[in-house]
Amino acid sequence: MAKTKSDSVVSPATDIRTPAIGRIPIRNLSPQQPENRWAAKSFVGEVVPFTATVFREGHDLIGVQLLLTDPTGLEHVHRMAPMAAGTDGWTVDAQLTSPGTWTWRIRAFTDDWQTWQHNAELKIPAGVDVDLMFTMADRLLARAGSKRIFTNARQSLKNSTLSPEGRLAAVTDPAIVTAINAKPLTSLDTVSEVLSLRVERARAAVGSWYEFFPRSEGAKKAKNGSWVSGTFRTAAKRLPGVAAMGFDVLYLPPIHPIGVTNRKGPNNTLDAGPEDPGSPWAIGATSGGHDAIHPDLGTVKDFTFFLGAARKVGLEVGIDLALQCSPDHPWVTEHPEWFTTLPDGTIAYAENPPKKYQDIYPVNFDNDPEGIRVEVLRIVEYWISLGVHIFRVDNPHTKPLAFWEWLLGVIYDRHPEVVFLAEAFTRPAMMRGLAGAGFQQSYTYFTWRNTKVELEEYFEELSRESADYFRPNLFVNTPDILTEYLQFGGRGAYKVRAALAATASPSWGVYAGYELVENVARPGSEENLDNEKYEYKQRDWAAADATGTTLAPYLTRLNLIRAAHPSLRQLRNLDVQWTDDESIIAYSKFLPARFTGSGSPDGLIIVANLDSHAVRETVVHLDLTRLGLAPDDRIHVVDLITGDTFTWGRDNYVRLDPFTQPVHILRVVYPKGN
Numbered sequence: 001m002a003k004t005k006s007d008s009v010v011s012p013a014t015d016i017r018t019p020a021i022g023r024i025p026i027r028n029l030s031p032q033q034p035e036n037r038w039a040a041k042s043f044v045g046e047v048v049p050f051t052a053t054v055f056r057e058g059h060d061l062i063g064v065q066l067l068l069t070d071p072t073g074l075e076h077v078h079r080m081a082p083m084a085a086g087t088d089g090w091t092v093d094a095q096l097t098s099p100g101t102w103t104w105r106i107r108a109f110t111d112d113w114q115t116w117q118h119n120a121e122l123k124i125p126a127g128v129d130v131d132l133m134f135t136m137a138d139r140l141l142a143r144a145g146s147k148r149i150f151t152n153a154r155q156s157l158k159n160s161t162l163s164p165e166g167r168l169a170a171v172t173d174p175a176i177v178t179a180i181n182a183k184p185l186t187s188l189d190t191v192s193e194v195l196s197l198r199v200e201r202a203r204a205a206v207g208s209w210y211e212f213f214p215r216s217e218g219a220k221k222a223k224n225g226s227w228v229s230g231t232f233r234t235a236a237k238r239l240p241g242v243a244a245m246g247f248d249v250l251y252l253p254p255i256h257p258i259g260v261t262n263r264k265g266p267n268n269t270l271d272a273g274p275e276d277p278g279s280p281w282a283i284g285a286t287s288g289g290h291d292a293i294h295p296d297l298g299t300v301k302d303f304t305f306f307l308g309a310a311r312k313v314g315l316e317v318g319i320d321l322a323l324q325c326s327p328d329h330p331w332v333t334e335h336p337e338w339f340t341t342l343p344d345g346t347i348a349y350a351e352n353p354p355k356k357y358q359d360i361y362p363v364n365f366d367n368d369p370e371g372i373r374v375e376v377l378r379i380v381e382y383w384i385s386l387g388v389h390i391f392r393v394d395n396p397h398t399k400p401l402a403f404w405e406w407l408l409g410v411i412y413d414r415h416p417e418v419v420f421l422a423e424a425f426t427r428p429a430m431m432r433g434l435a436g437a438g439f440q441q442s443y444t445y446f447t448w449r450n451t452k453v454e455l456e457e458y459f460e461e462l463s464r465e466s467a468d469y470f471r472p473n474l475f476v477n478t479p480d481i482l483t484e485y486l487q488f489g490g491r492g493a494y495k496v497r498a499a500l501a502a503t504a505s506p507s508w509g510v511y512a513g514y515e516l517v518e519n520v521a522r523p524g525s526e527e528n529l530d531n532e533k534y535e536y537k538q539r540d541w542a543a544a545d546a547t548g549t550t551l552a553p554y555l556t557r558l559n560l561i562r563a564a565h566p567s568l569r570q571l572r573n574l575d576v577q578w579t580d581d582e583s584i585i586a587y588s589k590f591l592p593a594r595f596t597g598s599g600s601p602d603g604l605i606i607v608a609n610l611d612s613h614a615v616r617e618t619v620v621h622l623d624l625t626r627l628g629l630a631p632d633d634r635i636h637v638v639d640l641i642t643g644d645t646f647t648w649g650r651d652n653y654v655r656l657d658p659f660t661q662p663v664h665i666l667r668v669v670y671p672k673g674n
């Protein structure tokens, strides 16, 4: 249809729409979560690379700053540096030093002095626009202020005894450039949107975890063959041993009453005898549910005694939050609406295919969302009130993500110190969703990444791609996971997996028995035979110490190395290094001196033979720039496992024997003042 005069057509010149893009485009801000749905996450002490793509038309040079505001409202300004030529990427590393919500923006501007200097250095030696360039310099220096350094520079511009090159050199002296850069001469200032960063306590990302079943610690078999359960009082006796290995978090499987209906017997059988203690995840009995303590373990007083004893030896205790019920749980009669009743009047048991959990009912979170929320919050806050600040959450991926966003959000607002570890082994979207919505940590697929290529890819993913919100806890084994690599790899495999976990991620974990190389699986399963989930287990730690068959000294060494090396307590600083052998993996971890707190850089090179059955030799080709060194530097390195020292450089021969030392953890000895 033809337009009439009355149609309002805005001419381009009078259209006052504001462009979505700023005068200087600032894009691809990082760190942030996908779609910026929730704040990106960090932890106290973490060094975070802030990056953005910033560019402008034409040839004028730009400057870029990170404006970082801490939770007290204080703004910290960091000058950003250009990344690879042609990418228009800018970056700066900043350390987050206190918990709370930090905000940040990127400021971009035309850098008038740098633009002048760039042009002057081309034109003046060529004799082009010489007077004009000096006049422009004089005006810029006048803008810089009246400090002596600038007024002296202006005098030099007029010094006719100097050649043009001499005058140029005088005003581009590094001292002048530094003084100007401290307060750059800018135009076209543009500021990005504001993004938030949730900085949590260090334990949210950094920790050495150990898991034991309290009922096994101190359990005794009577002469008639029946068992007497361990208690919180007897389990407390094991705490110094765990702490002596350098662990700092102790995770306990559920400590609540265990149901008797459909109770599981040894080796996951369905016909438990009267003496069988049942799976602790079958929560709830006549003596109570999620807010009760199993009477065999003791009372609330015994539990708080246990927490105190753990604290005394430097261990923080985490408990399990498994939102499911044995058929004997009080909720089943008090709140039948919280479960899904089938047409035949029964409630279906829980499953995590192909696993079947005949001894528990799943909770239906959609039947009474409000009532369930109130009850779960009450339970979590009850344990918090007793002094528990770490929860390992069982199967969170079988509950609605919106529920976790709500629960973890409320808990974070009220108790920001609380750490939730997601025991989710499922598809990436859900695992990442749980992390994004608030879980501080997650179990990972590390246990099943065993080849060099798999591990390299996975470490890159964890330390780069998902590091803004997903924090891995690299458990080497669990009561549910005894991988083929461990079943058939012998002690060498146990050493390798522990060394990888302890160095590749700031959080790692071990389930009791790992140090004894318990590697016999129930046939057809990936779990230990005679699994502790269904029975008491006595371990003779003293005998293993006496015979030297325990890996406890190795685990202790790993934890000592972690404690001494701040680069291992970072997530985003892992660099895969090249080796010629398909079974030898190498990677480095580096933290520059300005972040270590000691004044020296911290650099480690980890090299591991993944082949548990053969000695392997190879050449490790190092990109030394990833360790803060020059490409051709020669360096001394010290093996932190054996104490051996070597001189290394770009290319280095290694030989690793799975039957003795399958892993090098090499400390780079930095020259003084590096």
Ligand SMILES: O=P(O)(O)O[C@H]1O[C@H](CO)[C@@H](O[C@H]2O[C@H](CO)[C@@H](O)[C@H](O)[C@H]2O)[C@H](O)[C@H]1O
Pocket: 264, 268, 279, 280, 281, 282, 283, 322, 324, 352, 355, 356, 357, 358, 359, 360, 394, 395, 423, 425, 479, 480, 533
């Ligand atoms: O399903 P996942 O492999 O992630 O394992 C976790 O959850 C399971 C269910 O809570 C739990 O399984 C154990 O407890 C069940 C309930 O008592 C029992 O039926 C299973 O046989 C037993 O393995 C598993 O331990 C936990 O890590």
